[in-house]
Amino acid sequence: xxxxxxxxxxxxxxxxxxxxxxxxxxxxxxxxxxxxxxxxxxxxxxxxxxxxxxxxxxxxxxxxxxxxxxxxxxxxxxxxxxxxxxxxxxxxxxxxxxxxxxxxxxxxxxxxxxxxxxxxxxxxxxxxxxxxxxxxxxxxxxxxxxxxxxxxxxxxxxxxxxxxxxxxxxxxxxxxxxxxxxxxxxxxxxxxxxxxxxxxxxxxxxxxxxxxxxxxxxxxxxxxxx
Amino acid sequence: xxxxxxxxxxxxxxxxxxxxxxxxxxxxxxxxxxxxxxxxxxxxxxxxxxxxxxxxxxxxxxxxxxxxxxxxxxxxxxxxxxxxxxxxxxxxxxxxxxxxxxxxxxxxxxxxxxxxxxxxxxxxxxxxxxxxxxxxxxxxxxxxxxxxxxxxxxxxxxxxxxxxxxxxxxxxxxxxxxxxxxxxxxxxxxxxxxxxxxxxxxxxxxxxxxxxxxxxxxxxxxxxxx
Numbered sequence: 001x002x003x004x005x006x007x008x009x010x011x012x013x014x015x016x017x018x019x020x021x022x023x024x025x026x027x028x029x030x031x032x033x034x035x036x037x038x039x040x041x042x043x044x045x046x047x048x049x050x051x052x053x054x055x056x057x058x059x060x061x062x063x064x065x066x067x068x069x070x071x072x073x074x075x076x077x078x079x080x081x082x083x084x085x086x087x088x089x090x091x092x093x094x095x096x097x098x099x100x101x102x103x104x105x106x107x108x109x110x111x112x113x114x115x116x117x118x119x120x121x122x123x124x125x126x127x128x129x130x131x132x133x134x135x136x137x138x139x140x141x142x143x144x145x146x147x148x149x150x151x152x153x154x155x156x157x158x159x160x161x162x163x164x165x166x167x168x169x170x171x172x173x174x175x176x177x178x179x180x181x182x183x184x185x186x187x188x189x190x191x192x193x194x195x196x197x198x199x200x201x202x203x204x205x206x207x208x209x210x211x212x213x214x215x216x217x218x219x220x221x222x223x224x225x226x
Numbered sequence: 227x228x229x230x231x232x233x234x235x236x237x238x239x240x241x242x243x244x245x246x247x248x249x250x251x252x253x254x255x256x257x258x259x260x261x262x263x264x265x266x267x268x269x270x271x272x273x274x275x276x277x278x279x280x281x282x283x284x285x286x287x288x289x290x291x292x293x294x295x296x297x298x299x300x301x302x303x304x305x306x307x308x309x310x311x312x313x314x315x316x317x318x319x320x321x322x323x324x325x326x327x328x329x330x331x332x333x334x335x336x337x338x339x340x341x342x343x344x345x346x347x348x349x350x351x352x353x354x355x356x357x358x359x360x361x362x363x364x365x366x367x368x369x370x371x372x373x374x375x376x377x378x379x380x381x382x383x384x385x386x387x388x389x390x391x392x393x394x395x396x397x398x399x400x401x402x403x404x405x406x407x408x409x410x411x412x413x414x415x416x417x418x419x420x421x422x423x424x425x426x427x428x429x430x431x432x433x434x435x436x437x438x439x440x441x442x443x444x445x446x447x448x449x450x451x452x
Contacts (some may be wrong), residue, residue, distance in 0.1 A: 039295075064298050066294070066295060066296040066298075067293070067294075067295030067296075068292070068293070068294060068295070068334075069265075069292060069293030069294070069295070070292040070293070070334055070337070070338075072290050072292075072338075073334075073337050073338045073341050074341055098337070099336070099337035099338070099340040099341050099378065099379070100333050100334070100336040100337035100340060100374075100377055100378060101337070102377070103333040103336060103337075103373065103374075103377045104330065104333040104334055104337065106333075107326050107329040107330040107332075107333045108294075108296055108299075108326070108330055110325070110326040110329060111296070111299050111324070111325035111326030111327070111329075111330065112296075112298075112299045112325070114325040114326060115299050115300055115325055133379075134376065134377060134378055134379055134381065134382045135376075135377045135378070137376070139376055140373070140376040140377055143369070143372055143373045143376050143377075144373060146369055147329065147366070147369045147370060147373050148326075148329075150360065150361075150363070150365055150366040150369050151326055151328070151329045151360060151361045151366055151369075152325065152326060152360055152361070153325070153359075153360055155360065156360045
């Protein structure tokens with residue numbers, strides 16, 4: 001049970017650069033952070049290992065992994081081994097889009113928040129240097145916030161849930177700069193959609209390219225590549 | 227891949243009386259029905275067996291069970307064995323409320339619908355003879371429909387998702403009458419929150435009471451009790 005006066009947040013944590021920064025920002029804002037990751041059949045488990053390391057280093061109060069057994073849905077290169085992760089830029093919403101992923105993630109986060117007595121959810125989505133996923137847009141996040149208040153017992157009883165997306169309007173370089181100031185160890189993070197067997201990034205997928213561009217703009221080496 | 231002209235729906239199916247009727251209504255409306263159940267740590271598995279039987283008897287095109295490993299959330303008498311299912315009527319939103327359950331269920335259904343090329347979701351919620359859960363209210367369902375269009379690639383590309391709740395404004399007796407006309411075999415369904423080891427309903431929980439009242443009003447015996 002929460003102690004009166006505690007500011008509690010559920011923080012979605014993928015193990016990537018963005019969510020690591022989002023966690024640091026939530027901590028900086030004074031929240032006790034309950035980090036939440038998902039094992040949803042993504043093609044590699046290295047990101048869950050990265051998430052655990054980031055949660056520890058980033059001062060999360062606890063870190064939980066929700067297991068979602070819904071591989072029958074298919075349809076994304078991130079969960080369907082029959083589909084390849086693109087190694088060159090594509091146009092439109094890419095095949096790495098996972099249908100309704102952020103809606104599922106935020107829904108589980110909402111349920112946990114309600115039980116914890118939290119009204120704040122943090123998600124590291126970004127609408128600037130991003131892959132064009134529809135569920136990373138500001139209008140989507142605003143709609144989820146409205147839904148959360150209608151969906152829950154807490155909402156009926158007066159809680160106003162907030163979906164914080166502190167990276168939403170930052171470039172990747174701005175995210176990295178902000179995170180470095182907050183002491184984020186980006187060496188622990190993994191952004192790649194298709195790392196090799198030991199978890200080394202491929203360097204050519206969309207996520208790797210956006211990350212490399214960000215570090216280049218900041219003018220520092222990516223510690224995960226050293 | 228869907229065949230042109232197919233009307234495809236994802237139908238949430240719990241194994242209870244309401245969702246069995248919702249499936250029959252979706253079939254009657256001409257939809258090819260992809261039934262979806264959830265193994266979310268509910269205290270008994272009899273309802274998943276009932277759901278499979280209902281899907282077969284109800285003419286579902288297929289039936290899938292998504293496994294949600296998020297028991298760490300706790301907080302509901304339906305998933306937390308440390309909490310008891312009330313055996314007498316309570317006031318307010320009862321302890322059987324599962325935090326954000328319908329939001330999680332609809333989110334997964336939405337992801338599957340997108341991959342199937344479906345734009346119709348059926349959910350058997352009811353705002354008359356129900357347990358007072360916030361995520362069974364019309365305003366909640368309307369908000370989810372709006373969210374679905376923002377959340378998805380299909381929505382961005384012009385699909386208008388619809389959340390059908392054909393039982394929303396029916397009494398339990400009206401639901402039973404409608405289902406009997408459509409040939410629903412209520413003997414296969416299980417509504418009870420706390421059945422015994424062999425899946426027999428307890429007769430005293432909220433769900434059992436609402437069901438008994440419905441059959442009494444229709445003036446027929448509940449075939450599941452014969």
